[in-house]
């Protein structure tokens with residue numbers, strides 16, 4: 001109920017006493033349930049507002065979950081087979097969040113909340129488990145897994161990266177999480193195939209300094225639908241000799257490399273705007289034709305919230321060329 005409040009008692013009775021030190025104010029709306037007489041909202045009122053907002057959020061989340069039933073039916077009707085993950089759509093939603101965000105609430109809180117929502121909605125479509133690369137910094141990888149796949153998703157630790165790839169290739173919906181290290185102990189990406197397991201995402205998605213869950217990692221999954229548009233393509237490239245020194249100059253990022261007595265294996269990231277033939281030519285321009293160059297997946301370009309992506313790009317590429 002709303003009341004018309006007169007800010008000084010005396011004013012209401014048409015007199016103003018000397019002890020009434022407060023400035024005389026004109027009528028204004030005053031709701032004892034929502035405001036202190038001084039004008040600010042009361043704690044109880046603010047909590048009521050939070051309860052109302054929480055109820056709205058909860059209702060909306062339940063409605064979102066109901067929409068997922070429709071999404072499942074629509075996918076079935078359109079004949080969409082295969083895994084339920086749509087990394088391009090997820091990236092698009094994250095972009096919208098970043099564009100819309102205008103609050104003291106950290107954007108990473110928003111990212112994490114939406115990851116929890118999206119991953120739960122994915123689980124409603126088809127339950128899945130995330131397999132972690134057991135040879136990685138497990139604490140760091142666990143943080144990333146929980147941040148991106150929430151607490152309702154099952155996690156399992158596999159022996160190493162190759163095990164993760166093998167398990168994911170044999171399962172319709174499971175995902176793998178492999179930590180990205182400049183130097184790899186094994187060229188695990190050789191196990192990625194056209195119809196088996198592929199790279200489908202790169203995390204962290206929002207890049208900013210000192211963010212939690214910041215261990216760089218790749219998400220491995222079954223092939224995404226052909227119409228999926230991801231900004232970056234990832235290639236398995238092999239050279240009998242050394243890694244060409246000028247890959248970075250050609251706009252090619254070395255995500256990881258493995259050196260053996262046979263030569264060097266590298267996992268390369270290149271703009272998806274370039275056809276495979278152009279990527280081959282760029283490798284040649286960078287120093288040497290690769291013996292093998294095949295696409296093993298792709299990912300949506302991470303969002304560089306603070307303009308730091310280039311530095312990281314430079315560092316990785318630098319390490320890769322210095323290390324050989």
Ligand SMILES: O=C(O)C(=O)C[C@]1(C(=O)O)C=C[C@@H](O)C=C1
Nearest residue numbers: 071084085086089090118121122
């Ligand atoms: O849009 C879809 O295709 C969905 O399956 C819905 C949804 C979501 O919850 O928003 C869930 C999983 C996908 O990876 C992307 C989005």
